[in-house]
Amino acid sequence: MDGDPHLQPDPSGPTSPAKSPARRRRPPLSCTICRRRKLKCDRALPCGQCLKSKTPDQCVYVGHQPPRSDARRGENTPSERARASATTTRASPAHGGLYVFDSKHQQSAANKITKPKARSDELHELRNRVQFLEAALSKTGPIHTPESLGYDAPSEAAGRAVAPEAQNLTVDVKELSSRSCFRGKKSRTRYCGRCHSAVTLAFFDDVSVFMRGQRSSLKRNPDYKNFKSFKGEMWARERQDHQRAFRNKSWNLEEMVPPRHVADELVNLYLSTFEMTYRILHVPTFLEQYEAYWTASGPRDRCFVAKLLALMAASSCFLSPTAKIDGREKLHDAAAEWIAGVRSWIALTLVSSTIDFNILQIECLILIARQADAIDGDIVWISSGSLIRIAMTMGLHRSPYRFHKMTKFWAEMRRRLWATIVELDLQSSIDKGMPPNIDLEEFDCEAPSNLDDSQLTEDMTDDPVPKDLGNFTRSTFQVLLHQTLPLRVHIAKAINTLKFTLCYDEALRLSEEINQSMQEGAGIFHRMGTAMSAPVGEDPSFAQSMLVFLMRRSLLVLNRPFALSILRTP
Structure with a gap:
C-alpha cells in the first residue's frame, strides 16, 4: 500500500513534502x-x-461540480x-x-450581489x-415565451412569460396589442400586422393617456358633439360627391392627358427616379411611342395613353402639392383623376384575352402612383396580391426559356418586370404588416442582368453581355436589391407571421447581413459617383438613396419587435 503511487499521503502528516497547492479554475457563475x-x-x-x-x-x-465522497456528503448541513x-x-x-x-430579477443593480440568505x-x-x-x-397549456407566442405585440408576450411580474402591469398594457392591431366594430374592422406603424404608436403611453383624457373631457362638451356631428355630415357629403363625380365621368383617357410641356416634365422626372429603381419600361421603345403620340394625327393607342397617365401620376409626387396645370387644376387632383381613370379603364378591358405585358406594366405603374401620391396606399397590399396572380397567370414566375419561342429581348424584360412585381408586393406587405403574397420557392425566374436598355433590341439573337456592377446602368439598383430579396422576404415573413418564433440571436445575425449588404451597395454607388461612370442624364443619387432606405427599412422592421419588447420588460 505504501508503494502505490496512486495513494497520496496525509497532508497533515510530518512527512508531507512542502509544495504549493494546485490552483483550481474558478467555476463560472454567469449563464x-x-x-x-x-x-x-x-x-x-x-x-x-x-x-x-x-x-x-x-x-x-x-x-x-467536483465529485464528493460519501463522508463529505454526509457532513452537509441542512442549510447547505x-x-x-x-x-x-x-x-x-x-x-x-x-x-x-x-x-431577484426585479432588484436594482446595486442589490444584485447580496449577503448569504x-x-x-x-x-x-x-x-x-x-x-x-x-x-x-x-393552467391549460405550457407557459409561453416571447419566441413561441403568437400574439400581435411582443410586449404582451414578454408580460405573459414572466407571470409573477405581470401582476404589476396595468390592464391597459396587457390589452395593448388588441387596441393597436384590432380596430373597428361590427361590419367595419381592420387588422394591422406586427410591423405596422400603429403597433409602434401604441407603445407611447403618454400619447394614449393624453388622447383618452382629451376624449373623456370633450365628450361632455356640447360644442364638441355638434362639431363631431358636422364633421360626419361633411365627410358623408364629400364621399357622395366624389362617388357621383367619378360615376358620371366618361373617362376619356385622351382628354385627360395634360399639355406637352407638363407631360415632358413629368416623364423626365419618372425616367430619372422610379425607372432607375423599378424596371418596368424599355426606355428607348417608350420614348419612340411617346414621340409618335404627339406627332400622330389619327386615334392614339389607348393602352399607351393609360401607361402614360399612370407614369405621370407616379412622378407627380416630386412636384409641389400646390402645383397647378397651366394655373388651373391642381396637379395632385389631376393625378388622382388619372389613377381613377386608368383603373376604371383596366376594369372594363381586363378579360382573359387582354391580359398581356402592357397590362402588367400599367398595373405596376398604378401601384407606384398610389403609394407615391397617398391614394388608397394603405390597401395597396390587396392590389399587389392580384398583380402577383396576373403575373403568374402569364407565367412570369417561371424561367423565360421554358417558353420555347421566347426571344432574348422579351426574356430579359420578363425578368425585370417579375423582380419589380415581387419587390412591390414585399414593400406593400411591410406597409400593411402582412406576410408577402409570394414564396421564394414558388418561382424559378432568374434575376435580371445589369444591362443598358441600348443593349436590348427586339431583333437580337445573341445574349447580351451584362456589365460589371461597377458600371452604372438603369438596372444596377434592381440587380443589387434583388440579391438581398431572399433575406428581406425572410425577415418580412418572420416578423409578420402569426406565430412569432424569431429569436434574438437570429435577429442579430440577420441584422449583420442587412448591414453588410447595405454597405456594399452604398459603396458601389459611391465609387460610381466618384469615378463618374454613370451615363449623362442618369444620376445614380436617387437609386443610391432608395437602396439605403429600403435596406434600413428592413433593418427597422427586424429590430422593432425586440426594441418594443424591451420597453415592456419588467
Whole structure:
C-alpha cells in the first residue's frame, strides 16, 4: 500500500513534502449565453440579459461540480443542502419548458450581489417557487415565451412569460396589442400586422393617456358633439360627391392627358427616379411611342395613353402639392383623376384575352402612383396580391426559356418586370404588416442582368453581355436589391407571421447581413459617383438613396419587435 503511487499521503502528516497547492479554475457563475456574449449576468433564471434578448429557454448555468465522497456528503448541513437544492433548481429548466423565475430579477443593480440568505429566507423563496409552479401547471397549456407566442405585440408576450411580474402591469398594457392591431366594430374592422406603424404608436403611453383624457373631457362638451356631428355630415357629403363625380365621368383617357410641356416634365422626372429603381419600361421603345403620340394625327393607342397617365401620376409626387396645370387644376387632383381613370379603364378591358405585358406594366405603374401620391396606399397590399396572380397567370414566375419561342429581348424584360412585381408586393406587405403574397420557392425566374436598355433590341439573337456592377446602368439598383430579396422576404415573413418564433440571436445575425449588404451597395454607388461612370442624364443619387432606405427599412422592421419588447420588460 505504501508503494502505490496512486495513494497520496496525509497532508497533515510530518512527512508531507512542502509544495504549493494546485490552483483550481474558478467555476463560472454567469449563464452560458452571457459568458459567450461577454455581458454582465444577474445570475437569475432566466437572467435579465436573456429576457431582454428573448432567449429565456437558452439561459443555462454550467459550472464545475467536483465529485464528493460519501463522508463529505454526509457532513452537509441542512442549510447547505437547501442552498444546493436552490442552485440546482435555478440552473436547470423545469419539465415542459417551465422556468422558476428568480425573485431577484426585479432588484436594482446595486442589490444584485447580496449577503448569504438566512434559512428562513431560503425557505420563503422556495415556497414562492413551488407556488408559481403549481399555478403554472394548473393552467391549460405550457407557459409561453416571447419566441413561441403568437400574439400581435411582443410586449404582451414578454408580460405573459414572466407571470409573477405581470401582476404589476396595468390592464391597459396587457390589452395593448388588441387596441393597436384590432380596430373597428361590427361590419367595419381592420387588422394591422406586427410591423405596422400603429403597433409602434401604441407603445407611447403618454400619447394614449393624453388622447383618452382629451376624449373623456370633450365628450361632455356640447360644442364638441355638434362639431363631431358636422364633421360626419361633411365627410358623408364629400364621399357622395366624389362617388357621383367619378360615376358620371366618361373617362376619356385622351382628354385627360395634360399639355406637352407638363407631360415632358413629368416623364423626365419618372425616367430619372422610379425607372432607375423599378424596371418596368424599355426606355428607348417608350420614348419612340411617346414621340409618335404627339406627332400622330389619327386615334392614339389607348393602352399607351393609360401607361402614360399612370407614369405621370407616379412622378407627380416630386412636384409641389400646390402645383397647378397651366394655373388651373391642381396637379395632385389631376393625378388622382388619372389613377381613377386608368383603373376604371383596366376594369372594363381586363378579360382573359387582354391580359398581356402592357397590362402588367400599367398595373405596376398604378401601384407606384398610389403609394407615391397617398391614394388608397394603405390597401395597396390587396392590389399587389392580384398583380402577383396576373403575373403568374402569364407565367412570369417561371424561367423565360421554358417558353420555347421566347426571344432574348422579351426574356430579359420578363425578368425585370417579375423582380419589380415581387419587390412591390414585399414593400406593400411591410406597409400593411402582412406576410408577402409570394414564396421564394414558388418561382424559378432568374434575376435580371445589369444591362443598358441600348443593349436590348427586339431583333437580337445573341445574349447580351451584362456589365460589371461597377458600371452604372438603369438596372444596377434592381440587380443589387434583388440579391438581398431572399433575406428581406425572410425577415418580412418572420416578423409578420402569426406565430412569432424569431429569436434574438437570429435577429442579430440577420441584422449583420442587412448591414453588410447595405454597405456594399452604398459603396458601389459611391465609387460610381466618384469615378463618374454613370451615363449623362442618369444620376445614380436617387437609386443610391432608395437602396439605403429600403435596406434600413428592413433593418427597422427586424429590430422593432425586440426594441418594443424591451420597453415592456419588467
